[in-house]
Amino acid sequence: MNSNRIKLIDSLRGFSLLGILMxxxxxxxxxxxxxxxxxxxxxxxxxxxxxxxxxxxxxxxFLPIFSLLFGYSLIKLVESIKERxxxxxxxxxxxxxxxxxxxxxxxxxxWEGDILTFYGLMLFVLLPFIxxxxxxxxxxxxxxxxxxxxxxxxxxxxxxTEQAEMxxxxxxxxxxxxxxxxxxxxxxxxxxxxxxxxxxxxIFFLLLLSxxxxxxxxxxxxxxxxxxxxxxxxxxxxxxxxxWLFFPVGLVLKLLAYKAGLVAxxxxxxxxxxxxxxxGYILIFSFLYSKFSNKFIFTALESMGKLSLSNYLMQSxxxxxxxxxxxxxxxNHLGVFYSIILGGIIFCIxxxxxxxxxxxxxxxxxxHFLRVWTNLSLSxxxxxxxHNHMDNSNLKL
Numbered sequence: 001m002n003s004n005r006i007k008l009i010d011s012l013r014g015f016s017l018l019g020i021l022m023x024x025x026x027x028x029x030x031x032x033x034x035x036x037x038x039x040x041x042x043x044x045x046x047x048x049x050x051x052x053x054x055x056x057x058x059x060x061x062f063l064p065i066f067s068l069l070f071g072y073s074l075i076k077l078v079e080s081i082k083e084r085x086x087x088x089x090x091x092x093x094x095x096x097x098x099x100x101x102x103x104x105x106x107x108x109x110x111w112e113g114d115i116l117t118f119y120g121l122m123l124f125v126l127l128p129f130i131x132x133x134x135x136x137x138x139x140x141x142x143x144x145x146x147x148x149x150x151x152x153x154x155x156x157x158x159x160x161t162e163q164a165e166m167x168x169x170x171x172x173x174x175x176x177x178x179x180x181x182x183x184x185x186x187x188x189x190x191x192x193x194x195x196x197x198x199x200x201x202x203i204f205f206l207l208l209l210s211x212x213x214x215x216x217x218x219x220x221x222x223x224x225x226x227x228x229x230x231x232x233x234x235x236x237x238x239x240x241x242x243x244w245l246f247f248p249v250g251l252v253l254k255l256l257a258y259k260a261g262l263v264a265x266x267x268x269x270x271x272x273x274x275x276x277x278x279x280g281y282i283l284i285f286s287f288l289y290s291k292f293s294n295k296f297i298f299t300a301l302e303s304m305g306k307l308s309l310s311n312y313l314m315q316s317x318x319x320x321x322x323x324x325x326x327x328x329x330x331x332n333h334l335g336v337f338y339s340i341i342l343g344g345i346i347f348c349i350x351x352x353x354x355x356x357x358x359x360x361x362x363x364x365x366x367x368h369f370l371r372v373w374t375n376l377s378l379s380x381x382x383x384x385x386x387h388n389h390m391d392n393s394n395l396k397l
Contacts, residue, residue, distance in 0.1 A: 006076070007302055008230045008289050013069050014304030014354075015285055018347050019062025020115075021315050022054055025339040027113045028319040029331060031177065033194055034170040043336065050336040056254045060274035063115065064217040065282060070119055071126065071221025072230070078130055079225075084384045089127075091382070095374040096123035102309075102366065111316040112189050116309075118211070125211045126218055137223035141216040145272060148213055152267035165195035177324055178331040185324060217275055233290035240290065243283025250277025303354035304347075310364035311350050318346055 026035040040048050077095075081088040103117030129137060169192075176188045197203060224230065233240075253273025257266040289298055304311055321327035322342070323334070334342065357364070363371065363380065371380035 005306070006230055007293070008233050008286060009069060009072060010303075010305035011289060011293075011298050011301040012065070012230075012282060012285060012305065013308045014301035014351070015281075016062050016065040016069060017304060017308060017311055017315075017350075018343075019058045019281075020066060020312070021347055022340065022343050023058040023060075023062060024113060024315070025319065025343050026051075026054060026059070026336070028111075028323045029334060029336075029339055031170060031173050032113055033166060034174060034332075037167065037170055047336040050340055052258070054336065054340070055258065056251070060270050061250075061254075061277045061281065064214065064275045064278035066115075067122075067214050067217040068221035068224075068278065068282065070122070071218035072225040073221075074123070074126060074218075075130070075222050075225035081382055084382045088130075091374055092123060092127065092130075094376070095370070096120050098370045098373045099123065102313075102370070106313060106316065108189070109186065110313070111320055113316075116312075118214075121207075122211050122214070122218060125215065126222070129219060129222060134223040134226040137219045137226070141219040141223065144212070144216040144219070145275060148216070149268045149272045152271045162195065169194050174332055178329060178333075180325045182324075182326040185326065213271070217278065220279075230286065233286060233293065237287060237290040240283045240287035243280045243285075243287060245280075246276050247280030247284060250274070250280050253277075300351040300355055303358045304351050306358055307354050307364040307367065309370065310366045311354065313366060314350065315346065 029035075030038055038051065040051070043051065074092075078088045078092070081091050097120070099116050099120030101120075103114050103120055106116055107114035129140070132140075173188070173192065176184055176192075180188065229236065250273045253269045254277060257269035257273065292298065323329075323331045325331065368380050372378060375382045377383050
C-alpha cells in the first residue's frame with residue numbers, strides 16, 4: 001500500500017459513498033426530477049418517514065462531504081507531484097480531462113445522475129485557487145456560503161403551469177425507465193428534455209454557474225489540506241468536538257427547509273444547512289476515528305474509500321440493473337424504506353469485496369487507468385523530473 005495515504009481521509013471517503021448511495025437510491029427509483037415530486041399520499045407511513053430521513057440526513061449533505069474531500073485530495077496531489085517534479089499544472093489538467101471522459105461515458109451509457117463530469121469541470125475551476133494561502137481559501141469559502149445562501153432565496157417556488165408540465169414529463173420518464181429496454185432508455189436520456197431546459201443559452205449559464213454552489217466546500221477542503229488537518233487524528237481530537245456544534249445547527253436548518261410556510265427560504269436552509277451538517281458529520285466521524293481507528297468498521301470504510309471511483313461506478317451499474325426495465329424492473333415499486341435496506345446490503349457487500357481486493361492490489365482498475373493518464377506512466381506513479389533527479393544525484397555525492 002501507498003504509505004503516503006491518509007487513512008482517515010480514505011475512511012471519510014468510504015463513509016461519504018454510503019451517504020451518496022442512500023441519496024442516489026431516490027433517483028434510481030423515482031428519477032432525477034421525480035424524486036422531488038413524490039406523492040406522499042401514495043406512500044405508507046414507514047415510507048414517508050424514510051423519505052424525510054433521507055432528505056434531511058443524506059441529501060444535499062454527503063455530496064458536500066465528497067466535495068471537501070476532493071479539494072483536500074487535490075492539494076495533497078499537488079504536494080505529491082511537486083516532491084517529484086517542478087510543476088503540477090499538466091498533471092492536474094490531464095486528471096480533469098480524465099474525470100470528464102469517465103463522467104461523460106458514465107452519464108451517457110449507464111446513469112444520468114453522474115457527478116464525475118462535475119468534478120472534472122470543478123478541477124479547472126479550482127486551478128486558480130491552488131497556490132492561495134489557507135486563510136484566503138477560508139475567507140472565500142465563508143463569503144461564498146453567505147452569498148450563495150442569499151441567492152438561493154425563492155429558488156424552490158414554481159407556478160402551477162410549471163408543476164403540471166413537470167408532472168407530465170415525470171410520468172413519461174417513469175414509463176420509459178420502468179418498462180423500456182436499454183436502447184429505449186438510452187435514446188430517451190439523449191433526447192428528452194425537462195420543462196424549462198429547452199433553451200440552450202439557459203443550459204449554458206446553468207452549467208457555468210453550477211460549480212459555484214459547491215465551491216465553498218472544495219475551498220474548505222483545500223484550506224484544511226494546506227494546514228495539514230486530519231494528518232494526526234489523535235492530536236487533533238479536541239478540535240473535532242466542534243462537530244457537535246455544526247451538527248445540530250445544520251440539522252435544524254435542514255428541518256426548517258421542509259416546514260410549511262417557508263417555501264421561499266427552503267433552498268437557503270437546504271444549501272447552508274446541508275454544508276454545515278456535512279462539516280458536523282466530518283468532524284464527528286473524525287473524532288470517533290481518533291478513538292476507535294483500529295475497529296473493523298473503519299478498516300472496511302478505509303478499503304471502500306481507497307477504491308472510491310470504482311465503487312461509485314459499480315453502485316450505478318448494480319442499481320440500474322435492479323431498478324430499470326432492462327433489469328429487475330423495480331423502478332417506482334420497491335418503496336423508500338426497502339431501498340434503504342437495499343442500499344445497506346449493497347454497501348456492505350462492496351465493503352467486503354473492497355477489503356479482499358486491497359489485500360492483493362494497490363489500486364482499483366479505474367483508479368489505475370486514471371493515474372496512468374494523469375501521470376503518463378504505465379505504473380501510474382509520478383515520474384521524477386530530470387532536475388530533481390540531478391539534485392538527488394548531487395546529494396548522494
